[in-house]
Amino acid sequence: MSNSISLNDLKSRDPSYLETIFSLANGHFGIRASDPIIGSDTAGTVVNGFYEISKIIYGEKAFGYADNNQTIVKLPDLRTINIYDNQGNKFDISNLKTESLNMNTGLLTSTYELSNNISGKTIELTVNSTLQQSDNQMVGLRYEIKPLSYSGNIKLTKHLNIVASVDTVGDPRRAKAVKTLEYQKDNPNSHQEILTTTTKKSKMSLQMAIYAKDSLEKEYDLSNGKVVFDVIGVVSEPNGKVSTNDLPSFEKIVNDSTNFWSDFWERSEVKITGDDSLNQALHFNLFQLTSSSGRDGKTNISAKGLSGTGYDGHYFWDTEMYMSPFFTYTNPEIAKNLIKYRYSILEDSKKTARAAGVDEGVLFPWRTIGGPEASSYFPAGTAQYHINADISYAVARYYRATNDEDLIKKYGMEIIIETARFWNSLGSYSKINGKDQFCFFDVTGPDEYTAIVNNNYYTNRMAKFNLGFAVELIDKFPEKATELGVTTEERNNFLKESKSIYLPYDSEKKINEQDDSAFNKPIWPFETTPKENYPLLLHYHPLRIYRYQVNKQADTLLADFLFDDITKEQLIREYDYYEKITTHDSSLSRSIFSALAARIGLKNKAYSYFMDTVKTDLIDLQKNTQDGLHIANLGGSWLTVVSGFGGLQVKNGSLTIANHLPDEWKKLSIRLQFQGRLLEINYLPSKIDVSILSGEPLKIIVDGVCRKDS
């Protein structure tokens, strides 16, 4: 299999779009695939967890509001190079000829034809770039210059150029400009250059270095044909320093990257027989998702990964609900580190809970990099308390998939207890239908097309799980529970609350209701809404959207997807109801619709929703891939394949799979890890084959029947 993406696979030639698609990252830093000669406003390097803060300005501020913005910093573009002819004229015209990303090696190869208006003569520049993946501070850059109509001497100069921070036009999906950076450049000798960037407000620093074996400024003679110029770039940890001693060669970095990706595909391959372009898209998604993910326990996965600065580089609930499933079942070490990151911000999350007026437990920030809440519009931010349960759900998912008790004891259980404490403190009993039921008032669910509602079904269902899981862990790890200060009374409160949580249900429609008042509202006038008015949030005041039944993403269905706790008949009714009022204005919507459609046997819908999203970035579906990849959507496409078409769930501790193979596919082959085994599951039109590639035999429920596969 070729496993690559080339220019020919893409319809757009927009430079910013290509910068995103061909961006490279290794969890620590990311480089957009800029033109090395011309550069661009959107080019540059971002480092996971390296951000500046600025005071949030509110028109009207109230008590407890978040204080500071956190904005990921755009750092110099490592691809930039200057090339001069023998008259000293710079080649300043560049045309991209070919570009190809090899997903087996992580090598990006970009070829440009260069010229200038003075001589009119041309040369060819090829940039090969790849990132070190094991000790992930290095980038290898190989510049190859070939004579075309020009074959005289050339001079190359390579420096770290500070990038301008461009003011955005108020689009929340782009990053704020950062204008409080300080730079210091050191050139200890001719073959290296070090740039230290310091943020004035957050008081962080970062070093970048470039290194060339001979010199960063060098002359070559093109008359004998192609010349090769290797540069190694180094990017420190936040607040760390670079070392330019014993740097690896370009080839060594290529090897490192190749090994990483080879091992990766071994464990994570998903193969669809019958649609090569789909296969390619899915591979691209997994490649970029993995590139984007922090792996050090100190960082996470931003909404745009490391492919851009959109959403200010913030981490959201997307990580736990759309991205970490993939890692949990293929690269659990990464899933573990994502949990450790959440553990690392528990103290800040305590403060966020207090600021929001909840006296116990933690509230994970709706959006953050460093830990403090950075959401400046609380009705669609901090009020999304469900993030607490989303993170807890991810801990449970990881625990069930790995049996990793160590992670639970060291990190996970404290997260679960502290989030359960939050729900306990937030909620209150209210008499509903003659029963005392545990309620949550004034919350916002994932579907941000309503805000500040009572008893959002998704939130309540997730909190029910969160409290119940806390009891499970308390009972299983009593010593740890005592260490965390859990009393019997507290445990019993959690249990009672979990059992008494109110779940809105409409007895006429016989479906779960999104919140207490959802079905009272009129249905959005879809018939009279022009196509160009979607996404609604960009064309209507929130107040208008709020007062109608309309979903950006159907969060009630998301709960159904996660818990599979209603009858198939009810699920069909719910799917049908919510589908009619969902706009899919969130890129997170379609993957869940697809997976549920597969589950209830709507094969065509499952397939078509999946096809609508699997290529979101490759076809620039939302017209904003230029700002960065839709990372949650990349993860969502895997989730759809594996949990939708592949029917993967974990039920009572057992791996459960089911065959919902679309008619369009001849075969679906999935590799994954579960409780220490590496599995390959092959879905064929009429059967499922499971092979355990490494590890002990495992009980698996296949299409409802228990099998022991080996």
Added chain:
Amino acid sequence: MSNSISLNDLKSRDPSYLETIFSLANGHFGIRASDPIIGSDTAGTVVNGFYEISKIIYGEKAFGYADNNQTIVKLPDLRTINIYDNQGNKFDISNLKTESLNMNTGLLTSTYELSNNISGKTIELTVNSTLQQSDNQMVGLRYEIKPLSYSGNIKLTKHLNIVASVDTVGDPRRAKAVKTLEYQKDNPNSHQEILTTTTKKSKMSLQMAIYAKDSLEKEYDLSNGKVVFDVIGVVSEPNGKVSTNDLPSFEKIVNDSTNFWSDFWERSEVKITGDDSLNQALHFNLFQLTSSSGRDGKTNISAKGLSGTGYDGHYFWDTEMYMSPFFTYTNPEIAKNLIKYRYSILEDSKKTARAAGVDEGVLFPWRTIGGPEASSYFPAGTAQYHINADISYAVARYYRATNDEDLIKKYGMEIIIETARFWNSLGSYSKINGKDQFCFFDVTGPDEYTAIVNNNYYTNRMAKFNLGFAVELIDKFPEKATELGVTTEERNNFLKESKSIYLPYDSEKKINEQDDSAFNKPIWPFETTPKENYPLLLHYHPLRIYRYQVNKQADTLLADFLFDDITKEQLIREYDYYEKITTHDSSLSRSIFSALAARIGLKNKAYSYFMDTVKTDLIDLQKNTQDGLHIANLGGSWLTVVSGFGGLQVKNGSLTIANHLPDEWKKLSIRLQFQGRLLEINYLPSKIDVSILSGEPLKIIVDGVCRKDS
């Protein structure tokens, strides 16, 4: 009766507090009573309707949000003067000795002992100031200087000094700093100085001038005793020019002011026999309320009047619900001009409705000076749609009190129809209790301690009135209705909606419910809330406040107060219920509690709530009178006396009064105007005497019995 306020009547000597209390205004401009020698950061002049704009910065902006702040501009302090001794040393130490505001003449007299550290010698400065009230552009200033230990020559210099715009510390009750002003000073000759202030963004201009008969810099000899220096100040209309030709003398301005206030008290006197200090407070309230009110149909009454720049000088619903009742029944010309102001911003209000996603009618801005919505937190701003009905209610109140059909035809009816159209477009029918009921989702009532709720009782009740009043006017003025494009279908829709509006009622508690979910929520933990944590909004996140039953002001009771449409038994139950959950964190709360307590016969409560608020500013109850007067509260105190203790309502077009005289008072005497008559109503412990001082006899319902008084 002395009818004055002196330093001795006040407990605080805080200069900013005194600046507010002794501020003078005439509807057009206001002058804070600063120390003329020392000045202060809070001193200065504000002009009704003269404001600068600045872009509202949102952390996260969404479609339809308000674009610009509007901030009233602080202009030079007209009281400032410099005095030098014969060595050229400035008298720069000032101690206020006495200060007194005569509310019969509008004359403020402030006496200071001045000295400096160089000579140590003293003189006495008295500033007499008063504002022209008829053609309200003038201020008369008379400086009297007496020798004390110093009796040599002095030099006076008088100029217009630009005031610094001080950054506020984020308190919403203070004004933003304005830093985009341009100044131009002209001194055409030695006895006049003209300052033109231009706002760079809103592109407005304003001229101020000072004029002294001889010269603005003059030497005097103190050895013969007191010297007198008169200065006339002139303040133009926004975008107007001043003229310094034929300026009146100081005495003439005093006469003008005296005539105005004499006529005012003639028509507006409220006298309580038995409590002089209460009488004084009530007079102060009416004096300052009237001083603050725009009278030209182009301006309105800001939350702080013209006594300060708090709340950025914005106009709110306070005008219609708390201030205009007084004018309607005593100075209807002012009430009419307040309605004309609202009419003047109909076009902007159409835009506000569209921005908020309502396709028909107008939405009056929640806060504004010039017309556009300036609220930057829509859940407690623009979502307070009730302002539409509040304004309509004020139109109806004025119409019933005056029979002024001309105002209705020219201005009022368009307001009523356009607001009714808004409700028609905003609402939707929903099946509740088996009936199709007209509902409003995602609205915020006046009690901002919940936001974005469904079917806020107050909002729904007011909308019901608004739609019903529209039908009344359409039926009465069919030609005007046609001119406004009203069809029979539209009229019938209004009627049906008005009759079908859903009014939340709890059948167990047998009281109206604040909104659909109010009574499901737990009651705020009052027992465990420390006293210093009030007002809650300054100590708890909105999310915490929202999820409890707790009222800043009980808006359901406000509806009861306005419509008197429930049984006395239900009113008692409601009063009892809501009183327990109301913090009175809004200064608008207690006056309504007092009036309702009077209505249901809780004499002690009525008296004590009244006493808690009538002196709000005089005793600095809320510790922020320094930022300006609580104008709505000034109006509220009148409302309590007249509608509470005096039982004034208009029912079926008839003036209705009832005797709820507190035991503490021997007599309450109220002057008011109704349908062209000037009445004096005297409440005595056992009877009510009504005299018609001018005009035809009038049918009045007194304690439930119809009387014809003359």
